[in-house]
Amino acid sequence: EVGMNAQDLGKILHREPAEIVKKLFMLGVMTNQNQSLDKDAIELVAAEYGINAEEKVHEDMSDIDNLYNKRMEASKESKHQIKRPPVVTIMGHVDHGKTTLLDRLRHTHVTDHEAGGITQKIGAYQVRIDNHLITFLDTPGHAAFSNMRERGAEITDIVVLVVAADDGVMPQTIEAIDHAKSAKVPIIVAINKMDAPGANPQHVTEQLMKYNLIPEDYGGDTIFVNISAKTGENVDELLQMILLQADVMELKADPKQKAIGTVIEARLSRGRGPVADLLVQQGTLHTGDPIVVGNRFGRVRVMTNDRGRQVEKATPSMPVEITGLNDVPESADKIVVFDDEKTARSVGEQRAQQALQQSRENVTHVTLDNLFDTM
Ligand code: GDP
Numbered sequence: 328e329v330g331m332n333a334q335d336l337g338k339i340l341h342r343e344p345a346e347i348v349k350k351l352f353m354l355g356v357m358t359n360q361n362q363s364l365d366k367d368a369i370e371l372v373a374a375e376y377g378i379n380a381e382e383k384v385h386e387d388m389s390d391i392d393n394l395y396n397k398r399m400e401a402s403k404e405s406k407h408q409i410k411r412p413p414v415v416t417i418m419g420h421v422d423h424g425k426t427t428l429l430d431r432l433r434h435t436h437v438t439d440h441e442a443g444g445i446t447q448k449i450g451a452y453q454v455r456i457d458n459h460l461i462t463f464l465d466t467p468g469h470a471a472f473s474n475m476r477e478r479g480a481e482i483t484d485i486v487v488l489v490v491a492a493d494d495g496v497m498p499q500t501i502e503a504i505d506h507a508k509s510a511k512v513p514i515i516v517a518i519n520k521m522d523a524p525g526a527n528p529q530h531v532t533e534q535l536m537k538y539n540l541i542p543e544d545y546g547g548d549t550i551f552v553n554i555s556a557k558t559g560e561n562v563d564e565l566l567q568m569i570l571l572q573a574d575v576m577e578l579k580a581d582p583k584q585k586a587i588g589t590v591i592e593a594r595l596s597r598g599r600g601p602v603a604d605l606l607v608q609q610g611t612l613h614t615g616d617p618i619v620v621g622n623r624f625g626r627v628r629v630m631t632n633d634r635g636r637q638v639e640k641a642t643p644s645m646p647v648e649i650t651g652l653n654d655v656p657e658s659a660d661k662i663v664v665f666d667d668e669k670t671a672r673s674v675g676e677q678r679a680q681q682a683l684q685q686s687r688e689n690v691t692h693v694t695l696d697n698l699f700d701t702m
Pocket residue numbers: 419420421422423424425426427428519520521522523554555556557558
């Protein structure tokens with residue numbers, strides 16, 4: 328089960344996809360160019376061209392980004408898709424109240440009755456409102472957002488733009504608007520500090536309209552909510568608006584397929600070895616799953632949720648912390664579950680080897696440049 332179709336196979340074998348389909352037909356396999364082929368069919372065709380399919384397929388699998396993208400595409404066509412929670416990043420100018428809002432949400436809406444509410448600091452957490460979940464990325468907004476984007480990891484569905492009602496639009500407010508717009512991520516405006524003496528939400532709204540963030544009252548389609556992260560005023564309303572926006576976006580995932588996800592943060596723990604906070608995006612991640620994470624590999628050993636509780640599986644949009652990797656991955660690395668540990672290991676090792684070679688080549692370049700500089 329490699330998710331390869333006649334088109335992909337054609338590319339690998341340097342043949343037209345139509346020729347592959349015809350070849351398959353002659354071999355008794357009815358398919359079209361887009362349908363996923365099973366291992367036997369792939370091997371049959373490859374053998375026809377005198378090629379060892381296993382080696383080729385392995386080569387193909389070491390391209391983790393490509394595998395990740397294919398699974399993402401496949402899940403969009405799946406019949407098993409169900410609604411998934413939105414993934415939200417809070418952005419805004421310094422001191423406008425991002426941390427206060429995140430902390431309030433974490434403490435008032437993240438309650439765990441059984442575990443007595445021990446909150447774990449992992450890179451993201453989920454909030455429950457009226458039995459719906461929302462995932463908040465709890466990493467410094469701008470950095471997380473732009474680093475992820477630079478590496479082609481787009482995990483945010485919605486940006487909540489926090490603007491202080493007593494301060495208005497500031498440089499980082501504009502920066503955040505630009506980031507969100509170029510990523511085509513919808514913005515919900517949270518005008519914060521409504522309790523502050525100088526609060527002037529009307530003025531802030533007018534300022535934001537210049538950046539094409541226009542509230543419904545003025546004929547636009549941007550959601551505005553006036554809140555106070557400090558007193559909690561209208562914070563529930565903000566959560567409701569996030570759910571509304573998510574409904575419009577029809578965010579879905581297929582929990583049945585093998586998991587893919589993205590690393591939020593990773594570190595080395597003294598007692599537990601490499602630890603990665605990650606977001607599951609499609610499929611369900613299970614304890615024991617063989618995985619490749621960037622240039623690392625392993626098996627999910629212990630999986631912990633945002634409340635520090637051990638879990639056996641993680642469904643789409645769920646953030647978890649995992650152990651069991653051979654080394655520390657990087658943030659924004661892609662996670663792909665494999666069928667067996669042997670393949671995960673060899674793909675991981677191959678990728679680490681390639682990365683090492685790449686870095687050596689870069690070093691050589693630098694030394695040559697330096698050499699010429701000194702001449
Ligand atoms: P960040 O830099 O965006 O993370 O901002 P912080 O959350 O650290 O908040 C900056 C300051 O604004 C802190 O002193 C907060 O207590 C204060 N603050 C945050 N939200 C509110 C609010 O809703 N009302 C008032 N009056 N102060 C707030």
